[in-house]
Every structure is written in C-alpha cells, then in structure tokens.
Amino acid sequence: MKKFGSLLLVSVFAGAITLGAYKLFFEAPNYAVVTQDNGNNLVTTSFSPTSFRGAGINEVDFTTAAENTVNAVVHVKNVTLSQGPSTLREFFYGYGGNQKPQVGTGSGVIISQDGYIVTNNHVIANSEQLQVTLNNNKTYNANIIGTDPNSDIALIKIDAERILPYLAFGDSDETKVGEWVLAVGNPFNLTSTVTAGIVSAKARALASLDQSFIQTDAAVNPGNSGGALVNTNGDLIGINTAITSQTGSYVGYSFAVPSNIAKKVVEDIIEYGNVQKGILGISTIPMNSPYAIEKGINEIDGVYIAQVEEDSGAFDAELAEGDIIKKVDNVDIRKYSDLIGYIASKRPGDELMVSILREKEVLEVPVTLKERQTMTIPILGFEIKNLTEKDMKTFRTKKGVKIIGVPETFRAYDLEGKVLISFGEDDIKNIQDARTKFGRITRYGRTSITMLNDKGERERLIIQ
Template identity: 70%
Template structure:
C-alpha cells in the first residue's frame, strides 16, 4: 500500500514538471503588452459591412418627414345619393324608382400644389354629388373634380383657398428599395393626421388587375385611401390605395400607387383632360395560367411574348413570339407588373429600350410606344375601338364605338360588330368617352346600353 502511494506521488510530481516545462519553453503567448496611451483593440465579429447610420429603429428619425407631411394631407368627404334596388321580380321587369338616401364616404388626399390641387383615389370620390375637403387646421372647402383614371385609381380634385397651402413634392418611386423605411399619413376611421411607420415589403406587386403597387407594412385602414406614403425625407413616393383583408381592416400589409404613376396621371389630366397611355402592343401569357404551367412558361424570369398586335410599336420593332423581355430601359423585368408599372409612366410617342432574350441571344431593341387602338370597358369587359370612315358610312353615325370583343358572359347577346352609341342614356363619342362612362357605373346597378346593328336599327339592352 505504501509502495502504491509512493508511485502516485512520483507520478503527480513528474506530470507537474512536464506541464510546467512545456508552458515555459514551448507554448507561445497569446497576449500583447500595450502602452498605457494605446486604445483597446476592436475586433469585428462579422464580415458583413456595417451601416454608418446604425441598424436600430431608434436611430431612424421620422419626425422631420411627419412634420412635412401632416399639414399636406387632407380629409376628403364624399357626399352622394344612393337608391335602393328593386324588391321583387315585378319591380325588376317593369322598373322601379328606388328610395333615395344620402351617403357619406371618407378618405384622404394629398395637396400637391400651393393653389389647392389635391390627388386622391378614384374610389374615394366615385359617384360623389358633393366633395368636401378638411385641412389639418380644421378649415373646410368644397372641392371640384378635375379628372379621374379608374384604371390606376387616381383622381385629381381642386379647392380654392385664400392663402397658399403646404404641399408635397412627388419623389421618384423607381428609386425606392425593399426594406426602406416609409410613413403612411392619412385619416383612418375618421381620425385626422394619423402617422404610421413601416418598411417597403415589395415592389411591382400585381393584385390581379395588371397594375403595379408598392407593398408596405405601415398600418393602413379604411379612411387612409388617398393618403400619402412618404420616405424619411418627406418625399411623396406613393398614394395609399388598398388593403387585402378578410375583415376589412389592416392585417399586416397594404398597397400604394407608385408616385411616378400618380404624377403621370395627374400631368395627363391637367394637360390633356384624360390619361395618355403608351403601349407596346404585345400579348403575354399570365404566369400561373394553365397554359403557362403546361408549357413551363411560369418558370421564366421576365415577360414571355405570345404575340404582337399589328400596327403597334412591338410589331414595327419586329418583336416575335417567344421573345422574353428581361429589361425595359434601366428597369429589370421579372414579371408583367414590372413592365406595366413602368409603361404606366409613359405616353404614346415615347421611345423605350427593351432588353430581349431571343433563342438564348441578348438583343437591345428600341420600341416607340403607341396608343392602343382598342380599349376594354370597365365592369362589362367589352372591347371597343373608334369608328373608321367605312363604319361611319355603313352605320350612318359619327359618334359611338365599334364592339370588337365580347367576354364569355355576354357572348349570347350578339353584341360583336355593333356600334355602341350610349350607356345609361349618356351619348358615347369615342373610346375614351366610353371608357369614362363605363368606369362610372357599378356592378350592382342596372345598366342600359344602346347600339346600332348592321341594318341601321337601334337596339337597347338592360343588364342588372
């Protein structure tokens, strides 16, 4: 037992001597002696570049943007008269004069000039018999409708103040980036001057109407429509327009019309009285349609051209079926919303440069945009075009539009080829007039259309 204890002590002592010798003579030190006036070393824990502005929300200043914006955003009241519909089948067949009652809708608007021009949403002022605008200082004015574009959901109204008003300048929405801080300013639930903050969640978001929206997670609720989406400099980069929600209230994301589109619509209304749209004249395959899925076209990064319209810019530039649009000017095209969003800022006669993938070869092709010869009317979806000289002689009318396309819903009525001359007793002069008049009706009211057939006879149809 004593022998075992002696061996154990010898082993421990030998191990200590060996370890000490190694530490003293072989192991290198991992420290440095610093002079007393030298600052402590700084070690980076990541190779990701750091932002000089910092990464915390508390380091972002929203106050300047909020102060610049709240006085330029107004409260819009839409006073309208609505009628109740027919209560039974007999009233539907023989007609019924419904009871009229007043209705008040609310929304927001953005002052864009010191003399009182205000941009808002078309759905905010639709069917208004009277428009009322309240400023942030509680002054109230009656507003006049200058013009509207139902397709972009943008409207321009005007008040006549005695003093100059604070206003917002349009920013460049093409320069916005996903992840950028933004503020939404408006009047949700009739609460004036409400500011919410968020980031841009996505760009060129398509909600199924071939439109292009900025998606944000800044809280937007009913009443915010027509209000401002601004960056941290206070530049107007969008007009808040829509939310997608089963409850009708904010659920985490909202949508705004990009400022470049809104500005172009406003400029067109002020200069021409209507919106001038420059078109490529291409036919495309929707990404998730059965045909696209069958042919594998849904996996294409870009816009696949399925055909070109004769007489349009794409036809003149000799674009072909199978070409894939990858870029328009300096804008990358990943889907149809990227393309339509940029084209919405252009007019007929403008030239754009397309980057095309044709049989794995990259081509740069200039295209001059043109005005579309046909237009699809809102609500009913009928496609019409202006009358030719032969049409005016054949049908003996100078006014009206020719029906050249009919959706499946109305194909049993024999509409194609006839001349549409009136809707709800309002005379139609041309395709733009028809578009505006059909844009003013709703899906829930009775609509009558008047046509001229090939025999020169007038026909009148009523749709519910």
C-alpha cells in the first residue's frame, strides 16, 4: 500500500510538470481585457495600410538618377566687363573709368548630343566671354544662341569633338508634391554636386515675377543656378534658378523653372529666334489686397477675372468680368500662378479649353491665345505697344514700338506717343525685342535710345 501511494504521488508531480511546461512554452496566449462598456464605438483612425517594406525613404534609390545626371550638368564661367563709381560725382553723373573684368559662375544642362546647353539668363547676362567645363574637366568656349529674361532661361552652345551626354526634358505637369527630386550643379565651384529633397510646392509665385516655379527643399546654393532638377528616373523636370534667403545661402527653400516652360523657351529660340508668348488677355485682383478681402475674392478657389483686354483671345471668347477660371484643358486652376504657369508653355495660336464659373453655372469655352500687343519694359518702366498699320504710315517706319505710357520720372521728356526704334545701335522690332534689349541695362551702364516723333524726326535720349 505504501508503495502504491508513492507511485501515485510521483505520477501527480509528473503530470503537473508536463501541464506547466505545455502552458508555458506551447499554448498560444489568449488575453481578454475587461473594461467598463459605456456604449462607445471603436473608431479606426486610418484606412491606409502601411508598407511592408517600412519607411518610404528606404524604397528610393537615387544612384541611377545621379549617375545619369552628373555628366550632363556643366560648369559655366561668365567673364563680364564692369565699371563702377569711385566718387560721389561719378555716381550721379556717370563713370568713365576703365572697365574691370569680373568672373561669375553657374551651372548648365546639356540637352542635346551636339552641345546645346540650357542655363539661367542671369548666369550668362552681360558676358564678354563664356566658358563651359564638362564633368571630365574639358573646357570649351560657348556662344549665346538666345535668351529670355522673363523666364530667366538662356540657350548656349559649345562645339565639342565628340557626342555629349545629355538629359531629356520630362513633363513637369506630371510632377507631384512630395515626390523625391535631385538638384545637380556646381555650388561654390564644387563640380558635380548632388543634393536630394522633395517637391514642396508647384506653381509657386515669387514676389512680382510673372512666372511660376517648382519649389523644393533640395539644397541649392550660389553656383547651382542653371543646374538640373531631376526626378528619381533621371528626367529633367526643372532648371534650378533661385533661393529665398536673407543670407544668400540655402535655408530650406529653392525654386526651379518647370521643364515644360524651359523646353518651350528653348524650342522657340531655336525655331523663331525669340520667345513666342501667347496671352489669354485677362487681369485679376491680387488675392491679399484690401479690395479682394472686402469683396470676398480672397476666398475664391480659382482665378477671378477683373478685366478683359480688348482684341485678346479672352475678349473674342466673350469671357467677362466676374467669371472665375476653374480649369484650363485638364489642369485645375486654383490660383493665378497655376494659370500663368500653364499658359507659359503655350504659343500664340494654341487653343485652350477654359472652364469658367459664371453665376453658379460651369461653362466650357474654347479660347485661342494671341500674341501680346502691349507690355511694360524693364528698368525704365515705359508702357509700349506694337505698331498698327496706321502707326507705320504716320511715323513712316515698319520697325519699332509705340510709347503709350511713361512713369513720373520721364514725364518732362515728352516721350508719350513717340515711336522707339533703337536701343543703342540695335534696332527694335517689336515689344518682345524691346523687353529683351532693355533687360540688359545695368545700374552703372550707359546707353542711348532713338525715337521718332509724328513728323518723322529722330530724337535721341542718353540713359545712364
């Protein structure tokens, strides 16, 4: 009996150990949390599944895009002859001293295997000599093919002895906010520098510039101007142009001319010799002005038409004051920079389908862009217009532009109503030509303009 009791006790202990081991090591836990039920429903905060690969940055590879880009981005050296005043008298009455060479640097992007290079206009402005250095350290002299100060795009060319690597223009309209991009250039004369960031915003307006930009947080510094902004596929989606900074160095914001605008400017320069700029023919009210706030225009999602220019595409299509532009073709228009950014990639004669909101009714209106007939030239601020057939007969000339408005500074010279025919020794053909030529005026430079009065007499004015 004692032997049987001992055997039973051993069996009980063995069973307890086996059950404990199973509970501890093999049985899946099954916990129940007991809470007070107040009738509250469980709310799911997100229906977006997370990536099984973890954070998105781990999914991006920049190496291929960088390798394909660095050899197509060049260093641009601009030698200019500048002069400046050394006395107060020279400051007010002009400087006649010796010209001093100055060297500026920037970047450029090869866009064809035969040596065409796109850069910023401010990189090559007023150049006496241009030199381009490739990524293999070979240096070539470059020629200016054409410029567009309004978009800050210039086209130059080198003659190399071999086929050159180049970048193809991408479609900047397809670029998305949050997309990874690379900025490639030569900041501080450091060749082939690659920085990464994301697209922070599209169709960004800067100060009073009639232009829209791609904003990115990829580091851009002096010397990056004219360099490439590419996506992770290596497509050229922008030309790096400007930064917003109180120090002149990168602080987190940089801006690029969208590739669709740069491509259109380059094609126009090659095909026509100048930029073919089509306009819609409307003006709007600044969004943050007191009038806009008072009238509630500040809260409009779209572009409010405040005025329609006579003899424009908008005028012919019977767009009217109070209409709100909501969409152009398939592009949503939420602010004025969206509109000018899209139209900047079009030419006179292009037809756009404009969606407008008129008295709570949405209308689709075809509008044909026309060439601008009036504009304000830079620096001097003259308002000018292309000559009509009547003007050509009255002034007995087929070239030039008519001055239709002058700022207060020039009122005493009786310039309004006269025809401006030359800038220095260069003839002026039309308002686009005038804008380009007057964009060359520098603070200490001196030039002359020649005008015709209604008697056909020539008058010359020295500008300094």
